Amino acid sequence: xxxxxxxxxxxxxxxxxxxxxxxxxxxxxxxxxxxxxxxxxxxxxxxxxxxxxxxxxxxxxxxxxxxxxxxxxxxxxxxxxxxxxxxxxxxxxxxxxxxxxxxxxxxxxxxxxxxxxxxxxxxxxxxxxxxxxxxxxxxxxxxxxxxxxxxxxxxxxxxxxxxxxxxxxxxxxxxxxxxxxxxxxxxxxxxxxxxxxxxxxxxxxxxxxxxxxxxxxxxxxxxx
Numbered sequence: 001x002x003x004x005x006x007x008x009x010x011x012x013x014x015x016x017x018x019x020x021x022x023x024x025x026x027x028x029x030x031x032x033x034x035x036x037x038x039x040x041x042x043x044x045x046x047x048x049x050x051x052x053x054x055x056x057x058x059x060x061x062x063x064x065x066x067x068x069x070x071x072x073x074x075x076x077x078x079x080x081x082x083x084x085x086x087x088x089x090x091x092x093x094x095x096x097x098x099x100x101x102x103x104x105x106x107x108x109x110x111x112x113x114x115x116x117x118x119x120x121x122x123x124x125x126x127x128x129x130x131x132x133x134x135x136x137x138x139x140x141x142x143x144x145x146x147x148x149x150x151x152x153x154x155x156x157x158x159x160x161x162x163x164x165x166x167x168x169x170x171x172x173x174x175x176x177x178x179x180x181x182x183x184x185x186x187x188x189x190x191x192x193x194x195x196x197x198x199x200x201x202x203x204x205x206x207x208x209x210x211x212x213x214x215x216x217x218x219x220x221x222x223x224x
Contacts, residue, residue: 004030005055006030007056008073010035010043010059010063011036012059013035017142017146024153036063044066051072052072057079058078058079075163078108079116080106080107087104087172088116089115096137097202100198104128105141108123114175117171120167120170120171123167124147126141134201135206184203186213187210
């Protein structure tokens with residue numbers, strides 16, 4: 001029987017950063033992993049609820065872990081959120097670019113049933129540059145998040161108090177919602193050119209772009 005502590009790892013399927021995080025975790029823990037994408041089944045809906053783990057670790061996971069699963073862990077439930085405490089919830093990188101924020105980053109925090117509300121464990125930040133796009137900022141954010149993951153997990157392995165010390169960081173607002181994110185991607189004819197440009201920058205990503213709304217009818221702009 002292994003003397004390693006046990007981890008339920010929830011991550012993103014077919015993702016380079018998730019695979020690196022999982023590989024590092026396996027060095028130190030007995031890991032059960034579930035990797036998924038948008039719309040994939042929730043593992044607790046398909047498998048028996050006899051799970052018992054020392055930790056649940058969520059890393060770019062598509063699932064919100066329900067309270068009855070969070071209660072099963074013996075030590076801690078940890079999430080790595082690809083945004084700083086000022087941007088909880090969904091669409092964080094988009095809102096940061098829309099706000100012309102000067103910094104962005106990542107947050108490691110304890111999980112609660114309500115997303116992005118748990119006590120903050122660690123934060124790492126980086127400047128947002130003048131010509132930053134959603135794609136370039138996301139790329140750097142995921143690199144920083146992996147680095148923070150290595151550090152936090154390393155501290156746990158070495159017996160540090162990283163999970164329980166108070167670093168003084170607090171969430172800056174209520175988590176952004178899907179409705180707020182969807183509204184950010186709408187450009188109305190009544191908006192100023194400056195407002196339209198801010199929204200185009202904030203929501204343009206690869207083949208996706210904002211929607212122009214004319215007389216209440218939305219038209220999608222793609223590949224901007």
